[in-house]
Amino acid sequence: MTKKKMVIFASGRGSNAIALHDAVEAGTIKADIKALVCDIPGAPVMDRAREWGIPVILADRKAFDSKEAFEAYILDAIAPYEADVICLAGFMRLLSGDFISHYEHKMLNIHPALLPSFRGLHAQRQAIEAGVKIAGCTVHFVVPDMDAGPIILQSAVPVYEDDTEDTLAARILTKEHPTYIKAAALFCDDKLTVRGNVVMGTQE
Numbered sequence: 001m002t003k004k005k006m007v008i009f010a011s012g013r014g015s016n017a018i019a020l021h022d023a024v025e026a027g028t029i030k031a032d033i034k035a036l037v038c039d040i041p042g043a044p045v046m047d048r049a050r051e052w053g054i055p056v057i058l059a060d061r062k063a064f065d066s067k068e069a070f071e072a073y074i075l076d077a078i079a080p081y082e083a084d085v086i087c088l089a090g091f092m093r094l095l096s097g098d099f100i101s102h103y104e105h106k107m108l109n110i111h112p113a114l115l116p117s118f119r120g121l122h123a124q125r126q127a128i129e130a131g132v133k134i135a136g137c138t139v140h141f142v143v144p145d146m147d148a149g150p151i152i153l154q155s156a157v158p159v160y161e162d163d164t165e166d167t168l169a170a171r172i173l174t175k176e177h178p179t180y181i182k183a184a185a186l187f188c189d190d191k192l193t194v195r196g197n198v199v200m201g202t203q204e
């Protein structure tokens, strides 16, 4: 099976990008990472990509007059890579429906909550404030409606009474990496199909 061409989008620390990279290097994910897109100057994830010898595309949102110009720049920059899969790995920008239409059913995202609960930013804080006893992470296909795409995989963690946003985020993060690796591997092995809002092919 031909390896999928992967582009990763990230905005910060990059631990999920690192996990995907390491799984690609190990052959767990049958892909080649062709580029990293980052929207935040100085984000540590860009240093990781440079260490890997992967092209870095910095699209500083503040350098563009509009979301449209920002997205057009990114689309033009990644076009030559002919991505089969785009992995959003802590990418903190909402993408327009037009952008997503260029990579329909080829965009994955990791979210630090058990969707459909706690969409958007600060999901861990939302979970604590809601008083839930179980939290977790979700890997889903990206659709224009924020964090509403078909769910591929989820993993759960307990929420403790003395949890802070940071302690819960750290516990969820330990599940994010293996969950994203498994979801990306299933996608790259062409094992996933979507029927309505249900993703099939995720069980052994």
Ligand SMILES: Nc1nc2c(c(=O)[nH]1)N[C@@H](CN(C=O)c1ccc(C(=O)N[C@@H](CCC(=O)O)C(=O)O)cc1)CN2
Pocket (backbone or CB within 6 Å): 088, 091, 092, 093, 094, 095, 096, 097, 100, 109, 110, 111, 112, 120, 121, 141, 142, 143, 144, 145, 146, 147, 148, 149
């Ligand atoms: N159209 C979609 N875009 C994105 C999705 C998605 O499902 N559909 N997933 C997100 C990731 N994400 C949560 O997992 C997320 C990221 C960012 C935001 C957000 O409100 N961003 C603000 C800017 C925030 C800032 O500047 O700090 C914005 O873009 O206006 C919500 C959810 C990735 N994109």
Ligand SMILES: NCC(=O)N[C@@H]1O[C@H](COP(=O)([O-])[O-])[C@@H](O)[C@H]1O
Pocket (backbone or CB within 6 Å): 010, 011, 012, 013, 014, 015, 016, 017, 089, 090, 091, 092, 110, 111, 112, 120, 121, 122, 123, 173, 176
């Ligand atoms: N709404 C999107 C969102 O909150 N994403 C979250 O940002 C973090 C990025 O960490 P990383 O840079 O170490 O992968 C991860 O916890 C990811 O789930």
